[in-house]
Amino acid sequence: MNQQQGLGRAAEAQAESFLLKQGWSLIERNLKLNWGPERGEIDLLMLDLDGTVVLVEVKSSAYMGIIGPEARLNYPKRRKLQALARVIATQYPESNIRVDGVTLYLDQAREWQFKHYQNITGD
Numbered sequence: 001m002n003q004q005q006g007l008g009r010a011a012e013a014q015a016e017s018f019l020l021k022q023g024w025s026l027i028e029r030n031l032k033l034n035w036g037p038e039r040g041e042i043d044l045l046m047l048d049l050d051g052t053v054v055l056v057e058v059k060s061s062a063y064m065g066i067i068g069p070e071a072r073l074n075y076p077k078r079r080k081l082q083a084l085a086r087v088i089a090t091q092y093p094e095s096n097i098r099v100d101g102v103t104l105y106l107d108q109a110r111e112w113q114f115k116h117y118q119n120i121t122g123d
Contacts, residue, residue: 011060012043014112015102019056023049035087040080045088052096055085057120061105069103073120082121098123 016026027045044056057077059069081099089097101117 007060007062008058011104011112012058014104015056015058015114016044016046018102018114018116019044019046024054027053033084033087038083038087040084042081042084042088048098050096052098053088053092055081055088055097055099057081057099057101059101059103061103069105070101070115070117073101073103073117078121082123085121085123 012029016029020026025047027047028042029044031042031045033040033042042055043058044054046054046056048054057073059072061069078099085097085099089095098119099121101120103115103117104112107113
């Protein structure tokens with residue numbers, strides 16, 4: 001595992017902890033989907049307080065530069081997540097489905113700073 005992958009896994013663990021402290025429940029982490037043309041990985045699959053199944057995409061950066069980790073929640077990424085959400089919807093037909101983004105960066109004190117963006121695909 002290279003340094004970037006290590007940072008990504010650490011950020012995913014921090015995001016999971018952050019959401020669990022909000023009262024959410026973990027369904028699965030690093031869920032790999034291979035359903036016909038829809039292939040990809042969901043960082044965190046969680047259940048929020050309202051019972052909505054939430055696909056959580058985690059983006060991180062070792063520092064906050066001019067372009068933060070939010071820039072990687074771009075249109076192609078959101079479109080891909082929207083397609084994966086349709087697959088998840090078939091597995092949870094009675095539940096509402098949403099796609100959220102959590103971005104993290106390490107500040108100068110090496111503390112994680114979080115931002116949680118709900119419904120990043122607009123569905």
